Amino acid sequence: MSLTARGKDxxxxxxxxxxxxxVFSSVIGYLLAPGxxxxxxxxxILFTGGILVTGGANTINQVLExxxxxxxxxxxxxxxxxxxxxxxxxxxxxxxxxxxGALLLGYYFNPLTGLLSFTSLLLYGFAYTPMKRxxxxxVLIGAIPGALPPLLGWVAATGTLTGNLALGGWVLFLIQFxxxxxxxxxxxxxxxxxxLKAGISMLPSQERSSKFTAIQCMFYxxxxxxxxxxxxxxxxxxxxxxxxxxxCGALYFAATxxxxxKNDYKSAKRVMYASFIYLPVTLxxxxxxxx
Numbered sequence: 001m002s003l004t005a006r007g008k009d010x011x012x013x014x015x016x017x018x019x020x021x022x023v024f025s026s027v028i029g030y031l032l033a034p035g036x037x038x039x040x041x042x043x044x045i046l047f048t049g050g051i052l053v054t055g056g057a058n059t060i061n062q063v064l065e066x067x068x069x070x071x072x073x074x075x076x077x078x079x080x081x082x083x084x085x086x087x088x089x090x091x092x093x094x095x096x097x098x099x100x101g102a103l104l105l106g107y108y109f110n111p112l113t114g115l116l117s118f119t120s121l122l123l124y125g126f127a128y129t130p131m132k133r134x135x136x137x138x139v140l141i142g143a144i145p146g147a148l149p150p151l152l153g154w155v156a157a158t159g160t161l162t163g164n165l166a167l168g169g170w171v172l173f174l175i176q177f178x179x180x181x182x183x184x185x186x187x188x189x190x191x192x193x194x195x196l197k198a199g200i201s202m203l204p205s206q207e208r209s210s211k212f213t214a215i216q217c218m219f220y221x222x223x224x225x226x227x228x229x230x231x232x233x234x235x236x237x238x239x240x241x242x243x244x245x246x247x248c249g250a251l252y253f254a255a256t257x258x259x260x261x262k263n264d265y266k267s268a269k270r271v272m273y274a275s276f277i278y279l280p281v282t283l284x285x286x287x288x289x290x291x
Contacts, residue, residue: 013079016055019051026153028283030153032154033158045104046105046153049104050105050149053098055097056099056101057121057125059097059098060129061129063091066081066087069081101117105156112160113152116161119148120152132201133200138201139181143180147180179224181221185204190268214263221253224252236291240285241287244285248285249282255273
């Protein structure tokens, strides 16, 4: 195998494109912390450590799901199912990337940041990933490491998870926590047939024809509208950030209502696209109007 092909396979394991949004929210969480100004070195190191940790988690996911990946069209060409990378090599990549990223964050920022990032990797790789084949509660489990990046960025800046100084980080955690449920359920609904072939259970209702999934999407998305008041109330952002976040939450909720009414592929995909828009726009608005 050529060096270029090998590099492409490692990139498929680490999935840097998918990791970008995760690390992006971590950087925003860091920059939103009080007293923090933009510094290229800090941002690059936080970004690099985050990419490594997230890449390690993604690799664990692919190692554990290699048999199921063979059955899905979008994943069957991954390097481990195809035998281009062995299981042992996959574990080695996961360990090197995950540990080096956590150690980098812990050394450069503070030990709590490194510990939190490594905890996120363990939860994603060894709790969320295997549970996907057992019960839809996997989405709840996965929402915890999925919501940790902005809190991790906040901790990198403040060095604490407790007290008034940590409150802003926990608010960012809750925003990303509630955002994930409609996001993942819309993806699960759109890819239902593929996931079913692989034995993966993601929807709160195992019957795609049921509207229960859409009802759950509505419940979790509507929470994002009033929660927009909290960052303003505790002094993270100003009125502009609050109103943009509230507006985006209303659009996200409207997409889930349309999904409930129509319960079809097109409306599920709109929820998915709305989720892609909500998070970056909201986080950037909060940062733009930082107090």
